[in-house]
Amino acid sequence: MCGIAGRILGKVGDVGTDLVELMDAQAHRGSDSTGFAVYGIPRETGYVVRAMGFDRAALGKDLEDFQYILKEHGADFIENPRWDNSGAKHYSVRMVITDPRDVARWTHETDTISHRLEVQSLGRSLEIIKDDGDAREVAEKHGVRGMIGTHGLGHARLATESAVRPNASHPFWARPFPDVAIVHNGQITDYYNWRQRLERQGYRFLTQNDSELIAVWVSDQMKQGMTRQEALTHSISQIDGVFTYMIADLNGIGFAKDRFAIKPLATIQQDGAFCAATEEQALRRVYPQGAKIINYDGPAKTGIWGVGELAA
């Protein structure tokens, strides 16, 4: 089933708390795992990296190897990495790095240790946090409430196409495109064919999750010259399956919906802010009364909402 959410604030604010509320209200739609993509205040240079290690006992060695590869690409840590102190075997780590000479090449090489330490997001602003459990558990464990920023995405997963693992959770980063993330509600039926085509072009996928495809697919179309709007529209005829997905970058959030229109999207667009969720009742956590609901219930729909561009 899955539940998704998107939020754009009129100005920098506590976007983390809003996303946690939106996902807590939709926890019943997917209790396997929960994730958030938070766009903080963008850095001028350097990237924020969020990664997941699979064996806490090897944390020291993992980070040492990560830093070694970083240095090979002319970059280094700006701050000391920080990780969660839970007792779980897997760990989540936040790193801030200087710019590698070539992000795609660096990503490719860093992925040689992805079976130990998997990079889950990279961006001037984007930070992806995901883990097993519901919105409250994940928010508590990773301090999502109180994360400051302009916009973000949320996802609650009910696994259908691949295993329940903390790294198979949404949102997915459009590896290796900085600051691009997606959340998806639905199932993609031809993802394996698309993945193989993209892999032949050099893209890497680190999970068996069908949704990981969408992020890279849309970004690749844009790299080939399409606008975001064109890529979203094109996805409706090119990607087979049931979907309502939202894709975010530094500028805002776009969405597309398949031709059969099974997966809903309810939104509020007012006062320069934007709020979207699978279920209207989730929007009511952020806007308890009054605000007008705009539903995107019909087939083959797209939309783009920009940070700081929404009509007041």
Next chain:
Amino acid sequence: MSNYEIDVGMRHIREVNEEIQEAAKTHHRILVRNTLSRHNLGIGLPKGIDISFDGSVGYYCGGLNTGAIVAVEGDAGWGAGEGMDAGHITIGGYAGMSAGAAMRGGTIHVRGDAGPRIGVAMKGGNIVVEGKIGSQAGFMAHAGKIIALGGADTSCADALWQGEVWVAGEIESLGVDAVVKEPTAEQVAEVDAILEPLGLVDSTRNWRRIISGQRLWYFESRDANAWLMI
């Protein structure tokens, strides 16, 4: 037999519904406040009550209704009145996807527009939408009437089985095996009889009455390509 008020807020919906059922034993009029678009409000309501939801409701409001008069002041989420057997549901605003799904009797009256697949698999009763009905309205409906006064979106009456879809206004496209028939004066009178108690009769309407072409009744898998709609 006085008014009874119920507050929803963040209470557990089962508790709210139990309170509604309990109140229905002794009260005729029930007002449900602070609905916050929550799901499953007022399921399996009994005959003899008049219940209002002050605001918007989530999924399946008024589902399995057995005779209550229900009013939703705002919008309704998916499946309003799903599987209802009798009674009358009025939705003041927009009705989300699949309102009246598999309903068997009674009336649903939507003052605004309606989402996709309204009346999907309905087996009886009537749905009246003052605005526009969404795509695939009446999908596989077996009986009953869907009456839209403000036009229809794409794939109207898709794979309709035996029900009827009546549209005044523009139809963006017809669904598979849907056929437009000129209604007789008797048939228009039947529809006006449904609209009359709602105060919606207008003799100037240019009706399109859509029924099944009955080709899908004898589906052959070798013809499958002809039925691909998307």
